[in-house]
Amino acid sequence: MELIIQLVAGLVGGNAAGAALKNLNLGPVLNSVIGLIGGLGGGQLLSMLGVGGAGEAAAAASNLDIASIVQSVIGGGAGGGILVAIVGAIKKAMGK
Secondary structure: OHHHHHHHHHHHHHHHHHHHOHHHOOOHHHHHHHHHHHHHHHHHHHHHOOOOOHHHHHHOOOOOOHHHHHHHHHHHHHHHHHHHHHHHHHHHHHOO
């Protein structure tokens, strides 16, 4: 369940970053795809660092609590937004 939350949060975070950073915007399709990837990566990174997310939820045998949901949303949204900003900056730098 946390993976789905991370993917959706990454999708939203990627599109929000694209909307907020007009000069790094990749368009709605690329923002969404990169946001999904970043959301999954960001959530998994928090899990590996021991902050929470999918790893703890799997160990707890699908015991879904509000803390793991919030951590998945934060990790996924931040991961999606950050990855869109990074890819947008690289694309902009290569265009010069």
